[in-house]
Amino acid sequence: MRNILxxxxxxxxxxxxxxxxxxxxxxxxQVIIGDISLENAQQKINNHKNGVAISLDVxxxxxxxxxxxxxxxxxxxLPARFHIEVAKDCVTYSKHMVTASYVSxxxxxxxxxxxxxxxxxxxxxxxxxxxxxxxxxxxxxxxxDNGADxxxxxxxxxxxxxxxSDDNLWxxxxxxxxRNVVLAGQGGAAMFIQEGTYKYIPxxxxxxxxxFLKINGSGNFEAYANRDSLKYRNIYGLDNIPxxxxxxxxxxxxxRAWNVFVQLGMTDDTYxxxxxKNMTYRDFTNLFLxxxxxxxxxxxxxxxxKIDQDxxxxxxxxxxxxxxASKKVELxxxxxxxxxxxxxxxxxxxQQHDKDMIVMHHxxxxxxxxxxxxxESSMIINGDDQTYTAMAKTVGLPVAMAALKILNGEIKTPxxxxxxxxxxxxxxxxxxxxxxxxxxxxxxxxxxxxxxxxIG
Numbered sequence: 017m018r019n020i021l022x023x024x025x026x027x028x029x030x031x032x033x034x035x036x037x038x039x040x041x042x043x044x045x046q047v048i049i050g051d052i053s054l055e056n057a058q059q060k061i062n063n064h065k066n067g068v069a070i071s072l073d074v075x076x077x078x079x080x081x082x083x084x085x086x087x088x089x090x091x092x093x094l095p096a097r098f099h100i101e102v103a104k105d106c107v108t109y110s111k112h113m114v115t116a117s118y119v120s121x122x123x124x125x126x127x128x129x130x131x132x133x134x135x136x137x138x139x140x141x142x143x144x145x146x147x148x149x150x151x152x153x154x155x156x157x158x159x160x161d162n163g164a165d166x167x168x169x170x171x172x173x174x175x176x177x178x179x180x181s182d183d184n185l186w187x188x189x190x191x192x193x194x195r196n197v198v199l200a201g202q203g204g205a206a207m208f209i210q211e212g213t214y215k216y217i218p219x220x221x222x223x224x225x226x227x228f229l230k231i232n233g234s235g236n237f238e239a240y241a242n243r244d245s246l247k248y249r250n251i252y253g254l255d256n257i258p259x260x261x262x263x264x265x266x267x268x269x270x271x272r273a274w275n276v277f278v279q280l281g282m283t284d285d286t287y288x289x290x291x292x293k294n295m296t297y298r299d300f301t302n303l304f305l306x307x308x309x310x311x312x313x314x315x316x317x318x319x320x321x322k323i324d325q326d327x328x329x330x331x332x333x334x335x336x337x338x339x340x341a342s343k344k345v346e347l348x349x350x351x352x353x354x355x356x357x358x359x360x361x362x363x364x365x366x367q368q369h370d371k372d373m374i375v376m377h378h379x380x381x382x383x384x385x386x387x388x389x390x391x392e393s394s395m396i397i398n399g400d401d402q403t404y405t406a407m408a409k410t411v412g413l414p415v416a417m418a419a420l421k422i423l424n425g426e427i428k429t430p431x432x433x434x435x436x437x438x439x440x441x442x443x444x445x446x447x448x449x450x451x452x453x454x455x456x457x458x459x460x461x462x463x464x465x466x467x468x469x470x471i472g
Contacts, residue, residue, distance in 0.1 A: 017046040020419055021083055023072060023102060024093030025051040025060045028116070028142075030403050032091070032412030033060045033067075039420065040066035050083050074098055085109050089419045092117075099123065103137065110135065114419045116142025116411055119432065127432040137432040138440070141418045142411040143374065144173040147395070147448070149251075149434055150414070150441035151455050152378055155393060156252055157438065159382050166257050167388065168381030168464060169248075172229060172239045173374070174265025175407050178398045181370035185332045187267035189364045191372040191407050198283055198357045200264065206241035208261040209249075211464065217241055223275035227263060231377050232394040232456055239263030240271050251436065259464070265375050273332045276321055277356060280304040285353035292350040298341040300355050314339055336363055372399045374406040376455075381462055388462040395455045413451055417444045 020036055022029060029049075036047045047064075049057040050072030061067030072079050074094060084090055084105045089112045092102045096117035103122075106113040107129045119139045130137050140146055148171055159166060175191035190197060206217040217225050226238040245262040249255050277283050281304050289295070289303070298313055305316040317323070317339075323330050337343060338359060345355050366372060377394040399405035418435065421427045427440055435441055448454075 017066075018044055018423060019046045019048055019087045020089050020091065020423065021048045021050060021087035022091045022093060023050045023074060023083070025049050025053070025057045026093060027405070028408050028411045029060060029093045030405075030412065031408045032093070032416045034404070035413055035416040036420070037061070037064045037067055040064070043420065043424075045420075048083065048087065050079075074101065077101075081105055081109070084111055087111055089114065089423050091115070091415060091419050093415075096120065106135070106137070107133065112136045112138075112419075112422045114138045114141060114415055114422065116140070116146060116415050118145060119434065123432055130432050131430045134430045136422045136427060136430055138418050138422065138427070138435065139432065140434045141414050141440075141444075143407065143414075144376070146414050146435065147410055147453070148173055148376060148378075149436050150445050151376070151393060151395070153252060153436045154441055154445060155378070155380055155391065155457075156254070159380060159384075159391075160253075162384065164382040164384040164389075166254055166380070166382050168259040168379060168390070169252070169254060169257060170259070170261045170263070170379040171377075172237075172263045172265045173376045174237070174239070176265070176267065176373045176375060177366070178371040178373040178406075181366070181372075182267075184363060185328065185335050186270055186273065186364070188270055189366050189370065189372070190361065191366065191405065194357050194361055194364075195353075198353050198360070199285060201240065201243065202283070202285070204243060206243055206245075208241055208245035209257075210259050210261065212258040214246075220278060223271040223278055226271045227261075228268070229265065229377060231375060232392075232396065232458075234375070234394075234396050236268050237265050237375065237377075238268045238271055239265050251434065259381065265377070269328070273329055276323075276329070276333070279321070282352050282356045285351045288349040288351055289355070290349075292345050292355060293348040295345045295355075296341050297337060297343045297345065297359055298339050300345060300352075300359075301338045303352075336360065366402060368402060371401070372406045373397070374410050381464060388464075390460050390462040391457060392460055393455045393457045395453060397453055409451065410453060413448060413453070414444055417447055 046066055048068045049060055050070045051057040052073050054071040057069035061069050072083055074080055090106050091114045092099050099115050100122045103113055103126055107126055110133050112135050177189040201219050201222045206222055208215050222240055226240050229237040229239055231237055240263055242262040245260050249260050302313045347354055374397050380391045382389055397406045
């Protein structure tokens with residue numbers, strides 16, 4: 017038997033594990049799931065004869081090394097900051113490695129050692145990053161192979177709630193790590209380039225500078241800029257492209273309302289609040305408003321933020337119960353961001369019968385034989401249920417496919433890498449179509465940068 021070790025059995029691993037177990041008989045695989053919770057690993061295997069569940073604490077070096085030594089390929093589904101210890105062991109014991117996370121500087125530093133041992137360390141092979149890289153590079157390479165020059169590349173992705181489960185005024189529920197949603201955009205200005213001009217959006221302006229999108233007949237969306245779009249010029253071989261922009265998709269109206277939390281300071285994660293455990297949601301909201309011996313919290317909120325009582329924005333905040341005087345925060349010494357996350361989780365957690373939805377959309381502008389052209393490519397996929405979500409599919413399936421193709425020698429170029437070569441993206445994108453992850457392309461009139469589509 018050939019052993020594939022998966023470290024981490026969280027929500028995003030369900031489709032990954034099912035794919036490999038489904039292939040295990042034909043491919044002669046033993047799929048070993050290591051998680052700090054043995055019960056969690058056992059649930060994911062569901063008594064499959066080719067699955068093995070083990071208790072694995074990644075910080076226990078003996079456990080970690082024993083598991084890695086017995087594997088042919090190691091998949092790390094841990095939080096990104098924990099990959100490096102696994103990666104070092106994979107180098108030491110000559111094991112291939114696959115992750116869905118962004119390549120860290122520590123991971124890059126292993127490149128020479130990885131190449132010397134002829135190993136493949138595939139990173140950024142989930143959804144975003146991952147499917148975005150592969151689907152973009154497939155078209156960019158095709159455009160360039162035809163002798164055209166790239167003028168514009170914009171890429172957008174969002175984890176949303178499926179239309180049939182969209183039952184709140186924000187048109188949003190948590191489909192991924194809620195903390196990442198609350199902290200989105202922090203840590204520096206969003207950077208991109210438009211028509212040859214560098215643009216920087218500071219955090220306090222980020223959610224008022226959004227772009228409108230109409231995607232493949234599926235309705236209207238908006239997108240706010242990701243932190244650093246500029247680095248992708250080099251990654252995609254587009255160093256001289258005049259326009260490069262990457263953004264996060266939401267339903268229209270989300271960003272305007274979310275900006276209220278930003279302006280109040282509720283997304284701040286840099287300090288803790290005294291006696292937060294005993295504070296009510298109403299107390300928390302009042303922390304960020306001016307003192308008044310007569311005005312209610314609601315009145316101060318609307319006045320400060322210039323929100324009319326008949327504005328749908330006001331209804332959105334009422335829906336979240338942020339003025340509830342009976343509901344306690346119940347978090348000790350919490351930051352504003354942690355408290356906000358707790359409040360939002362009350363309303364935005366996917367329920368048992370809810371389904372999520374992934375939307376990805378690319379724009380390619382190029383000049384071919386003196387004529388400017390534009391192509392759009394989009395993918396929309398809904399989850400099946402709370403186990404096989406759209407997020408779990410689009411993150412886990414590319415990881416699983418890459419691991420198996422590395423094991424079978426179909427992906428063999430060594431080094432610490434991203435899935436941007438034809439050797440990687442062509443077979444994986446083709447196989448993803450079998451699982452309903454399909455991009456639809458259409459030619460549209462060349463628009464370039466269209467200021468009419470931008471708010472603020």
